Amino acid sequence: MQLQQLASIHPDAKIGSNVTIDPFVVISKDVVIGDNCHIYSHVTILDGARIGNNCQIFPGAVIAAIPQDLKFAGEETTAEIGDFTTVRECVTINRGTKAKGKTVVGKYCLLMAYAHVAHDCELKDHIIIGNATQIAGEVEIDDYAIISGGALVHQFTRIASHVMIQGGSKVGKDIPPFTLIGREPICYAGINIVGLRRRGFTNEQIFLIQDIYRTLYTRGLNTSDAIRCIETEYPESDERNLILTFIKSSNRGIVRGSMD
Numbered sequence: 001m002q003l004q005q006l007a008s009i010h011p012d013a014k015i016g017s018n019v020t021i022d023p024f025v026v027i028s029k030d031v032v033i034g035d036n037c038h039i040y041s042h043v044t045i046l047d048g049a050r051i052g053n054n055c056q057i058f059p060g061a062v063i064a065a066i067p068q069d070l071k072f073a074g075e076e077t078t079a080e081i082g083d084f085t086t087v088r089e090c091v092t093i094n095r096g097t098k099a100k101g102k103t104v105v106g107k108y109c110l111l112m113a114y115a116h117v118a119h120d121c122e123l124k125d126h127i128i129i130g131n132a133t134q135i136a137g138e139v140e141i142d143d144y145a146i147i148s149g150g151a152l153v154h155q156f157t158r159i160a161s162h163v164m165i166q167g168g169s170k171v172g173k174d175i176p177p178f179t180l181i182g183r184e185p186i187c188y189a190g191i192n193i194v195g196l197r198r199r200g201f202t203n204e205q206i207f208l209i210q211d212i213y214r215t216l217y218t219r220g221l222n223t224s225d226a227i228r229c230i231e232t233e234y235p236e237s238d239e240r241n242l243i244l245t246f247i248k249s250s251n252r253g254i255v256r257g258s259m260d
Helices: 193-198 203-217 223-233 238-248
Strands: 049-051 062-065 078-081 092-094 102-105 179-182 187-191
Touching: 049 062, 062 078, 078 092, 092 102, 187 193, 187 203, 193 203, 203 223, 203 238, 223 238
Parallel strands: 049 078, 062 092, 078 102
Antiparallel strands: 179 187
16 A cells, blocks of 8 residues: 555554545545546545545545435445445535435446546446536436436436436436437437447347337327337337336336437
């Protein structure tokens, strides 16, 4: 472990092997940092932080500050970051409240500069959050989602896997899997074909996903009728089932179609 004398590290903090900690870092008592991490200068890591292996935390980031939630009463909660995740300059990740007890950022994620992840959010793996994107409390984001820079994500929103959201978007509805979301106000703008191909989806899978969303968004059906059509017209598949399960479980309602 490489520690600078100018860093302030509580003696009870648990720090793994081969960790580099630069000058002017502050690490509080109830902190766990895994192996092979690099904590750059002027990072603040507060009580409740749980950082995995092979992570990079860039200057100015603040991990596990108390929630910006007036209901928070000082309960012991955590902010957890998975292995191989990169947190760029001035990112803030607040710890959880009694609602869920923890804020989670998964493995292999990239949080770009000035992004904010609020209390009790759950970000899964391989997620990219663009510069200055602000994610409110208790948002759920599934694997391989990409949210471009300057987006605003309303509390309790769910964003499904393999989604691409345009920069500057105001996200207040749930975003179903595999979709491309943009325009103002935001709406369905197609499926994320480039992302799906990069992740090994076959043409047959992509055509199926595209056809399902045509049924959902372009046949003039309400959501309930569209669900019934998808269930009867398309055989079971992982892609179909994921889309249906997400839509049926949406409490906020899904983003509108471009033809609405």
